Amino acid sequence: MSEARFKKIISHAKEYGFVFPSSEIYDGLSAVYDYGQNGVELKNNIKNYWWASMVQIHENIVGVDAAIFMHPTVWKASGHVDAFSDPMIDNRDSKKRYRADVLIEDYLAKIEGKIEKEVAKGHKRFGADFNEEQFRSTHPNVLRNKEKIDAVNQRMKNALDENNLADLKKLIEDLEIACPVSGSKSWTEVRQFNLMFETEMGSLAEEASAVYLRPETAQGIFVNFLNVQKTSRLKIPFGIAQIGKAFRNEIVARQFLFRMKEFEQMEMQYFVKPGTEMEWYDYWKEQRMNWHKQMGFSEKKYRLHDHLKLAHYANAACDIDFEFPIGFKELEGIHSRTNFDLASHEKFSGKKLQYFDSEENKSYVPYVVETSIGLDRTFLAVISESYCEEKLEDGSTRTVLKIPPFLTPVKAAVFPLVKKDGLPEKAKEIMDKLKFDFNCSYEEKDTIGKRYRRQDAIGTPFCITVDHQTLEDNTVTIRERDSMKQERIPTEKIAGILEEKVSLKKVLTC
């Protein structure tokens, strides 16, 4: 649990083909990463594990793969357009960041305070005879301040409506607003921190209209709620799952895979009868925690963290936090989202997004329980928890990724003990039989010890070595990653052993 360990994991991930910085030959692109030859395998295996446990084994959960582009109104309905486009400004001296509109509003509140002070003074002076209404509408100081407030308000509103950030800054300068912390008036430009990436749809500039790269996958499920429900004939409760990319223009990332601008989510929206949402919320909390624990890492690494402060759309929410090398951080969120999203899409689209409940003989907008897990964060959790530097009895060290066998990029490596005497041919023959069922790797270079260690470094659970005895009695040695123990077995038993140890089935039926 340290920066040093985190750094080691990052460089290990790069050195062994798991994760590369994006566009590295051009000095990289901040907060964007590429998955390499081993990373993509691990990532796909995590996806498969999730998909199998959610869609495959639940008869009432189906998947979709919605497009990343959606109608812009989707994001108005979801609240993302309003919630994630604040004009921000920094004070150069205190290094504090403020919302520009909030700074101006605070200033207006001060003037408002002056008016109230004036009114209070009037009360004191005139006592019982005080006519507050008349005082407010005639007193020159009050009137002057009121005019000022109106003028500033109007100018701020215009600037915000026109997205005129320069004028917003000028307004702050004109009003001589100082930083409450430093007292200085040295402000940076006002910048729009829009969480959503915007692009243009339409090949000609004049016909182009703005579309967003989705900041979450959930909306692709909500807008297809009716399509899926009608064509699948599923009855409530039922779920729709999706794995897909999402994009957020994070201000500061710099936490490796933990916070990236382009990332992948695995989400399931479970549609339930209103009033039953809390049972399902509890149900999914438990289910999802079990999913994590099935990977076999220490249970102490996981923490359930209930949200006390809820978002406007939720009536219950919790996170499954994981202890990354950078501390306990959110890995998955489970939210009871009420009917907020579907109801909002009803309002904006004018389409009825309801379910006819034949038992109740009435229609309603279903409530939603969401499970939403970060794929890249899960990947990071797996590699950070698997990464292990061991001191061996002989004093040497080895670096091994103790990845759960069903998730490893390579399931078995096949080696000829030496690169002659027909051993390579025999090894390839074994490899050719296995490779249709298991991701295998063949290596004949370097000493056998080096090859074992290289496979340890990418987490390969089994190494199968062909030696001279193999040619005589058709047996090989199979070496297990964590114990480094070897066993001699007949070649025809290899597939069975691998199947037993690396199959998803055993994990899913636990």
Add this chain to the structure above:
RNA sequence: GCGGGAAUAGCUCAGUGGUAGAGCAUCACGUUGCCAACGUGAGGGUCGCGGGUUCAAAUCCCGUUUCCCGCUCCA
């Protein structure tokens, strides 16, 4: 965005004004033959980029980019 630090071979780094270096890694050949540790040889660097000072810059100065750390912001 602000402040601090850094940038030299694939990796880790040495090199404080005078011929571009080491270890590991890579490749070839040989050797060994069950846990990274042998031998010989080879390839690989416009010293982040641009400008300046100087007879001469990896080295000093200015600018710039990227990364790291901290602050700030945020699912």
